[in-house]
Amino acid sequence: MVNIKTEYIVFCFFFLLLGAGIRGNAGNRWSIDADGGISWIIDNRSPHSDHIEMSGLKISSVLRYGVDENGSFHLNRSLVWPTLRTIPNNTHASLTRRFGWNVIDMISVNGLSLSNEKVKRISLRGMMTTQSEFELSGKGKLELTRILFPSVSNPLFCEKYILKNKGESIVSIEIPTVRSVMLTAAKEGVEGSYKLVSTLSGQTARQLKPGEELSFSATFAGYKDKESERNVDIDQELQARRDLITNFWSNLILETPDSVVNTMFAFAKIRGAESIYDTKGGLLHGPGGESYYAAIWANDQAEYMNPFFPFLGYPEGNQSALNAYRHFARYMNPEYSKLPSSIIAEGTDTWTGAGDRGDAAMIAYGAARYALARGDKAEAEELWELIEWCLEYCKRKLNKEGVITSDSDELENRFPSGEANLCTSSLYYDALCSAAFLGKELGKPSSQIAHYNEEAALLRQNIDHYFGGQVEGFNTYRYYKGNDVLRSWICIPLTVGIYDRKDATVEALFSPRLWTENGLLTQAGSKTFWDRSTLYALRGVYACGETEKATGYLKHYSTQRLLGEHVPYPIEAWPEGNQRHLSAESGLYCRIITEGLFGIRPTGLKSFKITPRLPKDWDYMNLREVKAFDRSFDIEITRIDEKIKVKVKANKKTILTRKMKDNQTILVHLD
Secondary structure, three states, X not given: OHHHHHHHHHHHHHHHHHHHHHHOHHHOOOEEOOOOOEEEEOOOOOOEEEEEEEEOOXXXXXXXXXXXXXXXXXEEEEEEEEEEEEOOOOOOOEEEEEEOOOHHHHOEEOOEEOOOXXXXXXXXXXXXXXXXXXXXXXXXXXXXXXXXXXXXXXXXXXXXXXXXXXXXXXXXXXXXOEEEEEEOOHHHEOOOOEEEEEEEEOOEEEEEOOOOEEEEEEEEEEEEOOOOOXXXXXXXXXXXXXXXXXXXHXXXXXXXXXXXXXXXXXXXXXXXXXXXXXXXXXXXXXOEOOOEOOOEEHHHHHHHHOOOHHHHOOHHHHHHHHHHHHHHHOOOOOXXXXXXXXXXXXXXXXXXXXXXXXXXXXHHHHHHHHHHHHOOHHHHHHHHHHHHHHHHHHHHOEOOOOOEOOOOOOOOOOOOOOOOOHHHHHHHHHHHHHHHHHHHHOOOOHHHHXXXXXXXXXXXXXXXXXXXXXXXXXXXXOOOOOOOOOEHHHHHHHHOOOOOOHHHHHHHHOOOOOEEOOEXXXXXXXXXXXXXXXXXXXXXXXXXXXXXXXXXXXXXXXXXXXXXXXXOOXXXXXXXXXXXXXXXXXXXXXXXXXHHHXXXXXXXXXXXXXXOOOOOOOOEEEEEEEOOOOOOEEEEEEEEOOEEEEEEEEOOEEEXXXXXXXXXXXXXXXX
C-alpha cells in the first residue's frame, strides 16, 4: 500500500501540472465564443481532422472534417436515415451512405474553378460554420461561409453557402443547379428501393460588386419509394435548427464562474437531446454513432438519459422517455422471464444477445427516477406497473448472499462481470428507494412501501458484505466475486447514496491504476476507456462530498472534451467506436451537474432533496429555468462567509431560503 500511495502522490502532482497547462489557452485548439459556441482559429497546427455527430428527427450526420496542410477544408458526410430500414432489419439496419461531394468544385469564378482555399475559422454551435478566403487574380478576394446542419424534422442534411466579394473589383460568379439521384437495391431494403437525392440549388450567374454577397444551398435527402420529395427552403431549415438550439440553451441554464464547465454543459444538452428519431414506434431516443438508431436500450435510454429529460423540459425528450418505458412494458410477463436489453427496428424487434445484463434493474432505476422528476401523476401511475414488475424480477434473481445475479452487465461480456456484479445490485438498491418515494406519492399500500425500504436497507448491507474488500491495496469493492483487479464501476455505489467505502473508492478511482488523461480505464492494466464510467464517477465523487477533488477532474475532463483535439461532446469509448459522440453520454455529463454538483435527488412528484457541493474557489453557482417536477424554477447557491445560502425561486417568488454548512442536505417542496 505504501508504494501505491507514493505513486499516487507523484501522479497527482504531475496531473495538477498537466491540468494547469491544459486550462491555458496555448494548450487548447478551440476557444469559447461570445455567443456560447466554440471556434478553432486556424493556425500553424495543421493538418488536423476530427468528427462530430448532429441529429434531427429523420436523419443523423457524422461529419468527418478538417484542414489540410495547404489550408483547405475537407469534408466527408456520413448520413444515416433511421427509418429507411435495410435487410437484415437488425440493430444496425439504418440506411447509411457517405458523400464526399465538394460543392465548391461546381462553382466558376471569373471563368475558373475556385482553388487555394485558406480556412480561417471553424465554429460549432449546434451546427458547423466555416469561414474561408480565396485569393483571386489582381486584388480579388472572395470570402466563403459554409453552414452545415441536419434538418430538424425532414430527412435531409442541409448546407448553406455564402460568397462575399472582399476584393476591389467586380467578380463574375456562376453556380449551376445540380440534381443527383441514386436508387438503392430493392432487395436490400425492408421497403424496397430507397431514393437518395443530392441537390445544388444554384442556377445563378452574378456580377458581384465589392462588398456584395450571394447565397446558395445544397441538400442530401433520403426517401422511401413513392414518398414525395420535400420542397426545401434553406433559410427556414436553418432557422428551425437555430430555434432548437436556443430552446435547449434557454432551459436548465448553468451559471458558475467556470466558463468551460458552463459551456460544456450547454453543448451536452444539445447532443443529449437532439438524438431523437420519429419512427413507426413513436419517438425513440437513440445513441447514434452510425450504428444505433430507431432503437432503445435499457442502459443508454432507460438508465442514463431518461431520468435527465424532465429537468430540461424538452417535450420531445419527455415523450421519448415515456415511449421507451412503454416499449419495455410490452415485454412484461407472468413468468418473470427476462426483458430484452434493446428494442430495435422502430420498435418491431428485440435484441437479447448478451442475455440478462441486469436490464430490469436499469429500467426500474430509470423509470422511477424519471416518474418522480417528471412530476406527472398520470404518467407515474402508468409506469408503476413496470417498476413493480422490474423490482419483483430483481428480487427473484437474488442469490443466497442477497445480491442480484445476471448473465452479464452493460458492457456485454467485453470485460468479466461474474455471476453477480456491483452495478446491477446498486441500481436495484436505488430503484427500491425511488419506488418507496413514488409509491407514497401514488397512495400505494404502506406495507408495500415499508417492504421496499426494508429490502433496500438489507440490500445495502449485502452489497457491502458481498462486494466490499481489498482490491490492489484499496479497501473498496470487488466488481464481482473473485475480482482482484480495479474496475471503474466501483464508482456506482457513490451515485446511489452508498458512501460506506467512499474514501478508498475515490482514492482508487483517481489512482494511476485507473485514471488516465482520457479519464477512467474500464479495468486497471487495460487500454480501454468508456466515458460513461468517468461521468458516473465524477457524479459520485461530488455526491459523496469530495467536492474539490471532483471539481479539479471535472475541469480537466471538460476542457479536454470541449476545447481539445476531439470536440465538443462526451464520447463513447476507445479503441472501440473511435470515440463516437454517442448521445446518452452527454446526458450523463449533465447529470454530473444536476445530481452531483447540485445534489438534486427526487423524493416526490413535487419535492426533492438538495445537497449543494459549491467548490471553494466559486462564490456562486446557479441552475436557472429548471423544468423538473412539473414546475419551472431557479436554484441559486452563494457563499456567505463560512456558510452556503440556498435560494429556490418559482414564478418570480422565493419559495425557500436557507443558510447551511457545506455538505448539508435540505428538502425542497414546490407545492
